[in-house]
Amino acid sequence: MGITSSSVRRRRAGSAVAGAVLAVVLAAAGTPALAATDSSPGRPGSGSEPAHGAAGIPLGISRLAQGPGRDVAITIDDGPDPRWTPKVLEVLKQNHVKATFCMIGTRAQKYPELVRQVAAEGHELCDHTVDHDVTMDHKPVDYQRRQILDGKAMIEKAVPGVAVNYYRAPGGAFTPDSRAIAAAGGMRPLGWSVDPKDWSRPGLP
Template identity: 50%
Template structure:
């Protein structure tokens, strides 16, 4: 009788990716980002700092990965989340807030024609999204809104403002969602890296996506050290501006 084949050894457990090292500084001389987006939305931070923004989540697979990368580099970012996904994955919203990132309203279900709806519909959409965010992160403040697809109008900007939110567009868009043009896997990773490195400026708001975009997560393993060496990276401030200091009293003659 032939000897029994050896019992196959179980595969070793998957190990996490090697930690990212974000050290060193490289001076930059690029011009500061400026201008406005559609409807008067913001395209820049208003300072030399650069803001990384991640849209369409939270994603239970990809959002934890980008959060891990940001933590390794000591970087804070802004997450523009979709209302029904915030409802379905509240633990991700809780973690985003707990780790010091800014939360941004990206509408309830990412309707590209949201601006064409009536005012009451838009207001309810944004209010319901904020409700889900704050249910998971009661201490957070949702100070920003990003229209699906960046399809801002003055009406959308106005309604968001009435709800206490600034409207943010972007200055850098690597189009990480356009796989039909740029490919997937290594091709997309290399495209995202090249596009961000080429276009970023002091003050840029950078658009990326965490939901369903694993190639973007891989790209940021290279981008985070590159960006941090050259720019101050911030989460968009989510606290109301401090009240102005009172003018000093004028001494009596």
């Protein structure tokens, strides 16, 4: 089942509830969980690039839940946020759901206690770059490298010893270089297949 992506900064409690309930309903409905990568032309899996990076991590963008059984994967973007992250965590806890939190480095640096709370409650951590530059795919490779690796370092500093296993490009602006940089840094490129677009409806009841 597809990975769903939501924005913490603009996420409202109602959509958080809907996301958590969606996970439970789809898991119970018998939708098979598959591992998938983006194999479109010019991307890993198409034959024009290697399938794995220097660290042996796949370069393809993971877009579907990869666990055994019948699952949907929920990802929470753009946090941590002192208003919304605790609310999202509470909804996930109430529904016995784990998620992947794609964190912006500067926000992890500003709210390290929230990074620690997310990790302590058993959720995955994902690097969402230093400051969420959605034009990264048009920037030099050295700039992309700093955004990716410095973002990861900021998250790791908040929770020493906890792995950051994924990298999500801001706005999905992946490049072959950014995927290779992430993989070499121990992170699988993480995409999504369902976008609830809650970020487009801030403040709705």
